[in-house]
Amino acid sequence: xxxxxxxxxxxxxxxxxxxxxxxxxxxxxxxxxxxxxxxxxxxxxxxxxxxxxxxxxxxxxxxxxxxxxxxxxxxxxxxxxxxxxxxxxxxxxxxxxxxxxxxxxxxxxxxxxxxxxxxxxxxxxxxxxxxxxxxxxxxxxxxxxxxxxxxxxxxxxxxxxxxxxxxxxxxxxxxxxxxxxxxxxxxxxxxxxxxxxxxxxxxxxxxxxxxxxxxxxxxxxxxxxxxxxxxxxxxxxxxxxxxxxxxxxxxxxxxxxxxxxxxxxxxxxxx
Amino acid sequence: xxxxxxxxxxxxxxxxxxxxxxxxxxxxxxxxxxxxxxxxxxxxxxxxxxxxxxxxxxxxxxxxxxxxxxxxxxxxxxxxxxxxxxxxxxxxxxxxxxxxxxxxxxxxxxxxxxxxxxxxxxxxxxxxxxxxxxxxxxxxxxxxxxxxxxxxxxxxxxxxxxxxxxxxxxxxxxxxxxxxxxxxxxxxxxxxxxxxxxxxxxxxxxxxxxxxxxxxxxxxxxxxxxxxxxxxxxxxxxxxxxxxxxxxxxxxxxxxxxxxxxxxxxxxxxxxxxxxxxxxxxxxxxxxxxxxxxxxxxxxxxxxxxxxxxxxxxxxxxxxxxxxxxxxxxxxxxxxxx
Numbered sequence: 001x002x003x004x005x006x007x008x009x010x011x012x013x014x015x016x017x018x019x020x021x022x023x024x025x026x027x028x029x030x031x032x033x034x035x036x037x038x039x040x041x042x043x044x045x046x047x048x049x050x051x052x053x054x055x056x057x058x059x060x061x062x063x064x065x066x067x068x069x070x071x072x073x074x075x076x077x078x079x080x081x082x083x084x085x086x087x088x089x090x091x092x093x094x095x096x097x098x099x100x101x102x103x104x105x106x107x108x109x110x111x112x113x114x115x116x117x118x119x120x121x122x123x124x125x126x127x128x129x130x131x132x133x134x135x136x137x138x139x140x141x142x143x144x145x146x147x148x149x150x151x152x153x154x155x156x157x158x159x160x161x162x163x164x165x166x167x168x169x170x171x172x173x174x175x176x177x178x179x180x181x182x183x184x185x186x187x188x189x190x191x192x193x194x195x196x197x198x199x200x201x202x203x204x205x206x207x208x209x210x211x212x213x214x215x216x217x218x219x220x221x222x223x224x225x226x227x228x229x230x231x232x233x234x235x236x237x238x239x240x241x242x243x244x245x246x247x248x249x250x251x252x253x254x255x256x257x258x259x260x261x262x263x264x265x266x267x268x269x270x271x
Numbered sequence: 272x273x274x275x276x277x278x279x280x281x282x283x284x285x286x287x288x289x290x291x292x293x294x295x296x297x298x299x300x301x302x303x304x305x306x307x308x309x310x311x312x313x314x315x316x317x318x319x320x321x322x323x324x325x326x327x328x329x330x331x332x333x334x335x336x337x338x339x340x341x342x343x344x345x346x347x348x349x350x351x352x353x354x355x356x357x358x359x360x361x362x363x364x365x366x367x368x369x370x371x372x373x374x375x376x377x378x379x380x381x382x383x384x385x386x387x388x389x390x391x392x393x394x395x396x397x398x399x400x401x402x403x404x405x406x407x408x409x410x411x412x413x414x415x416x417x418x419x420x421x422x423x424x425x426x427x428x429x430x431x432x433x434x435x436x437x438x439x440x441x442x443x444x445x446x447x448x449x450x451x452x453x454x455x456x457x458x459x460x461x462x463x464x465x466x467x468x469x470x471x472x473x474x475x476x477x478x479x480x481x482x483x484x485x486x487x488x489x490x491x492x493x494x495x496x497x498x499x500x501x502x503x504x505x506x507x508x509x510x511x512x513x514x515x516x517x518x519x520x521x522x523x524x525x526x527x528x529x530x531x532x533x534x535x536x537x538x539x540x541x542x543x544x545x546x547x548x549x550x551x552x553x554x555x556x557x558x559x560x561x562x563x564x565x566x567x568x569x570x571x572x573x574x575x576x577x578x579x580x581x582x583x584x585x586x587x588x589x590x591x592x593x594x595x596x597x598x599x600x601x602x603x604x605x606x607x608x609x
Contacts (some may be wrong), residue, residue, distance in 0.1 A: 084467075144559075171338065171340045172340055172342060174314050174327070175334065175336065175340040176328075176342075176353070177313070177314070177327040177328050178312045178313070178314065178327050178328070178330070178332060178333075178334045179328075179353055179354040179397065179398075179400075179401055180326055180328050180329075180354050180401050181353075181354075182328060186421060189353070190342060193344045194342075194343070194344060
């Protein structure tokens with residue numbers, strides 16, 4: 001086993017098998033990396049640090065985004081997991097079609113998706129009328145906000161979770177059966193731990209998507225205002241100077257969860 | 272213990288065999304041996320006894336698949352503890368089982384840090400933790416190094432015997448079958464012969480069985496005549512002498528099996544021992560197989576010969592083109608239906 005010494009450069013010219021490797025992919029990778037992050041570096045330059053300030057309502061927007069996105073993520077996990085499990089473990093006629101249709105909410109432009117949700121769940125919609133009789137309206141309230149985020153982000157989680165479940169060797173689940181475990185125990189003790197990397201990636205993606213959702217939210221839940229809509233409002237009411245501070249805060253708030261999920265899921269004993 | 276199973280999917284298979292101690296089911300790959308084990312474990316739909324109709328988690332069966340299927344996210348002891356109820360003494364019990372297979376020292380390692388043999392023993396300990404009434408082993412020799420195979424097998428079989436647990440191992444490896452208490456042979460998706468390894472290796476009842484237990488020379492001949500306690504069998508014009516078998520009547524066709532290692536070679540001019548069958552051969556190929564020599568010779572019949580202890584490797588008469596006499600003891604000629 002090769003020991004990493006202090007003196008060794010981090011970009012070792014050898015790969016894991018000790019073969020000398022080409023420098024080209026690293027250069028290309030770095031270039032693409034800089035290309036992707038250039039606009040964010042620019043943010044640091046255009047922010048007027050001297051006049052860094054928040055405007056009224058920014059604090060509420062942060063609370064709304066954070067709290068309701070976590071609620072959305074919880075719902076996405078509760079609903080997306082059975083869907084992903086079904087697709088990963090069952091073969092049936094028309095499965096390809098089902099898989100394609102799940103992508104529909106992703107394919108639909110967010111604005112159009114918002115309109116579709118409004119016309120289905122809104123006061124005059126097919127479901128909306130029925131829900132209203134139960135005392136639940138789904139426009140311009142927290143419920144509608146969460147609904148918009150769930151529709152925008154669930155496909156990402158479902159697709160990632162399905163791939164994660166499919167990656168668990170069937171044999172391990174079967175051997176667990178012969179060791180006397182019930183299906184729910186196998187799910188908790190074998191499937192879940194072994195698919196944790198993919199599930200965590202799916203959660204991170206869904207969280208990021210839900211936090212950043214703008215188009216759908218704009219149509220059916222202009223209120224309460226989360227950060228994306230508040231950025232829009234700030235831009236219109238005050239101008240760029242009130243956009244950048246909130247954007248900084250948005251990054252600081254939204255990034256830790258994906259990072260944490262990434263770190264936790266790489267540890268063997270997370271569950 | 273008697274096993275009777277019948278399945279239709281994914282293959283049609285019917286098997287009925289008796290288990291006594293460490294029992295081996297020998298058969299070529301593709302015979303459906305693994306399917307039979309999975310059916311007994313309840314992982315494939317099948318009807319049969321014992322345990323028929325029970326879901327897999329209710330069957331008191333310890334099943335070791337070919338890959339051992341250890342849980343990669345659990346340490347060795349956690350793998351063993353997997354079937355145990357949560358609660359006091361769980362870890363102690365797991366460590367005790369690991370100790371039984373001689374692996375207490377690797378309790379805290381993950382499966383990817385264990386050798387093939389160690390993984391197999393951890394999987395065995397895990398299967399035993401559920402206190403099965405029957406142990407099923409799928410190709411237990413497949414992931415073991417050739418160098419340590421014999422030792423590991425002896426250990427495994429010793430372990431199973433000490434537990435007194437009825438065990439069914441399926442394999443295509445006759446070496447494992449030879450070490451069993453009892454064996455059965457599967458061909459054409461049926462059990463074609465059962466018995467002790469001695470009985471089966473000595474008296475294969477069919478050409479398929481003979482091939483599986485290591486016969487390399489499988490020929491067809493015609494029974495010519497019976498004189499006293501001897502009879503003669505015609506193999507393409509060559510007459511071989513063998514002891515009389517009651518079921519062989521002059522005029523009938525018969526399958527003839529001769530083991531490679533039961534043929535001896537002497538120079539063409541040398542005087543053969545009394546009673547031995549003499550088969551004139553021209554050698555077509557001679558190659559070393561470890562310390563032994565694998566030789567092909569052609570005369571009235573073609574023979575595959577394994578000389579375990581050639582006098583000297585460069586023995587001058589053993590080279591392609593040489594004319595030699597193959598010697599076969601009449602007692603070493605095996606017969607079965609053609």
